[in-house]
Amino acid sequence: MGLQARRDERWDRPEGGSRLPEFEVFFRAHYRAVARLAHNVLGDFQAAQDVAQEVFLAAYRRFPGDYEQAAGWVRVAAVHSALNVLRGDRRRDKRQLLVQMVGSPPSVEDTVIEREARAELRRVLARLPRRSAAVLVMRHGGMSYVEIAEALGVKAGHVGTLLRRAESALRKEIDRETHS
Amino acid sequence: MRHIPDGVLRRLDDEPLAVPDKVIDHVSACERCGARRAEIARDTELAARLLSAPQLVHDTDIAWARLRRELHRRPDEEPGRRRRPTSVGRRGTRLPRVSLRTGMVIAALGIVLAGSAVAASLTTVFAPTHVAPLSLSQSDLQSITAFMGLGDRRPLGGFATPSGSTTFRFGTITWSSGPAHPAPSRAAAAAEAGFPVSLPARLPAGVGAVRQFIVQPRANATVKFNSTAASLGGSSVTLDAGPAVVAEYSGATSGTDVPTLGVATMRRPTALSSGASLSQIEAFLLGQPGIPAQLVEEVRLLGDLRTTLPVPVPPGASVHSVQVAGWPGVVLADSSNAAAAVVWEDGRGMLHVVAGLLDTRDVLNVADQLG
Structure with a gap:
């Protein structure tokens, strides 16, 4: 597209620029999936973009030229980084987290309900065991059982068990939030 | 078993x-x-x-540009020690609270002026087919004002009178336009503007009826470069913008006089240049000392300036790229998501702005009905 062609003509490459075109191909193929995973955890567009940026910066240094292996890694890194942000925020200032996740005063009733549900989800994700939270986000972010198994270092047959436990724990925590 | x-x-x-x-x-x-x-x-x-909540589409072009900038900036820095990258939405403070009408006027002026600045500066023929965000900080604006030699006379906030002329460092700017005025009805506004005015059938909660239609007549501005502009001397660029119609909505609660939503429709701005080629104008202006490097970078990232209308992103606003009925658009929101706007150009060469004291989802719902 025009934007791309124009940019490549004019810009000097940074150090290590010889692998930048290849990295750009990798970035463009996986950025949206990575940002979406982070968004599923954080519920915040800008914060998800920040996490995705950090993940790809790390990937650029970690995988010099071999991006085949990096596709799964960036997804897992996005989930864990986003969970770190979520838990870090929670530790720093629980109240601030609520404000951040809920956002502005709602304007429509169904939006209110939806936002409250999402804020509730962030709180619950922050409380769940890390592996449970990660497997939930990965599966419902579109990763297959095989991809999740590779990411977590378990057999694919075990993913169903982890996922079942995680979804059960999620429901119990949601019930607890609702009745507290 | x-x-x-x-x-x-x-x-x-x-x-x-x-x-x-x-x-x-x-x-x-x-x-x-x-x-x-x-x-x-x-x-x-x-x-x-x-x-599995619905999400806005993350813009890969913008994200890649940002990542590339980070790699340029600190190629050797370890990721663990890396400062959190600066996002478009976090370059400054939050948006000041302004009335909807003021906001709409600022937005319209911003779009026209950004189009003007870029078109007048960087193109021979400007006929944008889509919009793209252009991040502007307060210092960027001050630098451009200083660079243009406008001082306090003509800050980049619009022209003070319906018509007139002024000098700047490299020549003169002459403009003319009729004043914005209310129209008695939607049909009258459409007849005066010369294009149909589409309005949403379903409104977000809290938004009442249309309280008035405002028509901004067609405006044009001509930039004539003098000999101080080196190879551009003697050439001129003429920008043509408008007309535009703004439908202003009241609040749903009786007795409140605060407008909650504005829907603006205008013809896309166009520009014609004589005497200088695109590459000459671009090389001259982007090569001038005093233009912030980051702004130059942002302008270059816009791609083909002949077909891209930059939407200025004020400091503190967040920006997302979206599709509105299949056309690329830009969503701006203040940091609390209490006020938002979406800008897009449709396939018929019409530019649309939906802005209000609403969240992003609400303005997008309105925009989708206009597509």
């Missing part, structure tokens, strides 16, 4: 082909396993509902 473990029942819903047939047969026949499967499915449905 023993009862089926929960993990296998869970996978049965997601990847049934990965589960042996004998397991499927057992679940079909076993009341206990069937009941557990139903319970598992309820938990799955809850998780899916909570975790």
